[in-house]
Amino acid sequence: MEVAMAMAVKVLLSLCCVGACGLAVYLYHILWLVPQKVLAKFEDQKIGGPRPSFPYGNLADMREAAAAAKAARASARRSGSGGGGIVHDYRPAVLPYYEKWRKEYGPIFTYSMGNVVFLHVSRPDVVRDINLCVSLDLGKSSYLKATHEPLFGGGILKSNGEAWLHQRKIIAPEFFLDKVKGMVDLMVDSAQPLLMSWEERVDRNGGITDIKIDDDIRAYSADVISRTCFGSSYIKGKEIFMKIRELQQAVSKPNVLAEMTGLRFFPSMRNKQAWELHKQVRKLILEIVKESGEDRNLLSAILHSASTSRVGIAEAENFIVDNCKSIYFAGHESTAVTAAWCLMLLGLHPEWQNRVREEVHEVCRGQPVDSRSLQKMKNLTMVIQETLRLYPAGAFVSRQALQELKLGGVHIPKGVNIYIPVSTMHLDPELWGPDVKEFNPERFSDVRPQLHSYLPFGAGARTCLGQGFAMAELKILISLIVSKFVLKLSPHYQHSPTLKLIVEPELGVDLTLTKVQSVCTKRGTAI
Numbered sequence: 001m002e003v004a005m006a007m008a009v010k011v012l013l014s015l016c017c018v019g020a021c022g023l024a025v026y027l028y029h030i031l032w033l034v035p036q037k038v039l040a041k042f043e044d045q046k047i048g049g050p051r052p053s054f055p056y057g058n059l060a061d062m063r064e065a066a067a068a069a070k071a072a073r074a075s076a077r078r079s080g081s082g083g084g085g086i087v088h089d090y091r092p093a094v095l096p097y098y099e100k101w102r103k104e105y106g107p108i109f110t111y112s113m114g115n116v117v118f119l120h121v122s123r124p125d126v127v128r129d130i131n132l133c134v135s136l137d138l139g140k141s142s143y144l145k146a147t148h149e150p151l152f153g154g155g156i157l158k159s160n161g162e163a164w165l166h167q168r169k170i171i172a173p174e175f176f177l178d179k180v181k182g183m184v185d186l187m188v189d190s191a192q193p194l195l196m197s198w199e200e201r202v203d204r205n206g207g208i209t210d211i212k213i214d215d216d217i218r219a220y221s222a223d224v225i226s227r228t229c230f231g232s233s234y235i236k237g238k239e240i241f242m243k244i245r246e247l248q249q250a251v252s253k254p255n256v257l258a259e260m261t262g263l264r265f266f267p268s269m270r271n272k273q274a275w276e277l278h279k280q281v282r283k284l285i286l287e288i289v290k291e292s293g294e295d296r297n298l299l300s301a302i303l304h305s306a307s308t309s310r311v312g313i314a315e316a317e318n319f320i321v322d323n324c325k326s327i328y329f330a331g332h333e334s335t336a337v338t339a340a341w342c343l344m345l346l347g348l349h350p351e352w353q354n355r356v357r358e359e360v361h362e363v364c365r366g367q368p369v370d371s372r373s374l375q376k377m378k379n380l381t382m383v384i385q386e387t388l389r390l391y392p393a394g395a396f397v398s399r400q401a402l403q404e405l406k407l408g409g410v411h412i413p414k415g416v417n418i419y420i421p422v423s424t425m426h427l428d429p430e431l432w433g434p435d436v437k438e439f440n441p442e443r444f445s446d447v448r449p450q451l452h453s454y455l456p457f458g459a460g461a462r463t464c465l466g467q468g469f470a471m472a473e474l475k476i477l478i479s480l481i482v483s484k485f486v487l488k489l490s491p492h493y494q495h496s497p498t499l500k501l502i503v504e505p506e507l508g509v510d511l512t513l514t515k516v517q518s519v520c521t522k523r524g525t526a527i
């Protein structure tokens with residue numbers, strides 16, 4: 001009996017050993033050999049990059065460079081560099097490793113995070129081909145998909161192939177120009193609480209006040225997107241917005257374990273927080289769905305599509321919830337952050353602020369802003385375009401080769417993630433001229449930038465479908481603000497671009513406000 005037991009234990013141990021060895025070989029294969037094979041294919045094409053190490057690739061180098069950049073920023077803040085020393089190039093602060101590697105390896109190089117291989121591309125011919133490619137074989141990058149799952153699920157922002165095409169066809173018409181024109185009054189209404197509260201603060205403080213503008217601007221863009229998405233249920237929509245912002249914070253750091261292994265259900269503190277928020281947001285959205293009546297809004301278009309597709313209830317609910325969350329995130333965050341950067345730049349450049357104020361005055365002549373007057377605001381359009389060039393909210397246009405592809409003469413193996421650093425294209429002196437790091441909206445006055453040099457709204461088939469909506473929303477807010485207030489950058493302002501899914505001012509934007517007393521136009525001075 002004892003002998004049999006001992007034999008059984010031996011067999012079991014041997015099986016465990018074989019299993020453990022098999023697992024080790026398998027892990028070594030997927031974590032090291034597979035990415036090495038992909039990197040070798042690029043090396044054959046003379047495309048190199050920093051040497052990865054096992055098992056995290058170049059992650060350690062990236063963390064080290066990011067920590068050094070953070071320390072340098074903190075020390076600059078302690079020495080009080082303030083508003084005067086602003087350099088309009090967020091790359092050294094936000095993406096220091098890419099800058100280092102670009103200098104070493106040129107405009108196209110490889111690197112890896114864990115077993116995920118990336119191709120970093122700022123070579124114009126390759127970027128142009130990515131822009132022109134409409135094939136479903138070029139999809140959205142799946143890197144961070146596991147980390148961001150609670151925020152985006154299978155919604156339009158992250159999906160690929162036929163599923164993405166279906167969603168794009170449903171959502172895109174809701175943002176066509178005629179629809180956007182019909183939303184102008186709604187956007188003007190949404191700006192009123194901000195304008196009234198700022199006026200009240202200026203009056204209360206004897207005609208001049210300092211304001212950290214970020215929360216008020218976020219509230220404006222949340223109000224706009226809530227009304228657009230949810231019509232009369234927009235108050236509940238705002239509650240969703242608060243939770244989505246919390247969710248964004250909860251998933252803003254990559255979950256490396258989940259990305260490398262697919263183990264996204266590990267109950268870590270952060271995961272548990274994200275799941276709980278996801279559950280709450282889902283409940284709120286489905287409550288609105290139940291309450292929604294005859295309203296015509298984005299939600300009703302999504303609902304209609306879900307109810308006419310031949311899918312089960314759970315799948316239809318996921319479709320609704322994931323797309324509401326995606327539009328909510330896409331629609332309010334980048335617009336609010338762009339408005340904050342734009343007002344910072346106008347505070348820094350009083351000559352452009354005056355030009356915009358005069359233009360608004362001339363175009364509107366005391367009448368409320370409408371879609372026709374918005375179209376006539378050329379200086380304001382140029383200022384926003386220049387803001388988006390210097391401070392593009394999306395740091396990358398990210399893609400993945402879902403099949404082997406050839407772009408700009410480069411063979412890209414299946415599975416490789418392609419990242420285009422947007423600000424590197426926007427700050428290329430060869431494409432934009434020697435004053436590339438200066439705020440000069442005039443550069444947009446006559447020439448249209450080339451396809452590959454200007455990417456604030458992304459590229460090609462996946463380009464932002466809310467860009468007309470965003471431009472209208474930005475123009476309305478900024479024209480209303482500058483027509484009422486004179487803005488100056490506050491002495492408290494600290495330049496602090498940081499990457500939290502999008503590039504935002506970490507310490508906010510502080511402005512000093514006074515009321516506009518008079519406006520000098522070509523026709524004379526007016527109040």
Ligand code: HEM
Binds near residue numbers: 334456458463
């Ligand atoms: C200044 C404001 C905005 C900026 C800078 C911006 C930027 C972007 C960028 C960079 C992308 C990715 C494009 C790509 O991968 O090629 C994107 C996608 C998207 N944006 Fe925007 N966006 C803004 C406002 C909005 C608004 C207001 C909405 C809707 C209300 C919106 C809806 C979307 C959607 C649905 C997508 C996904 C498109 C797809 O994958 O098919 N965006 N946006």
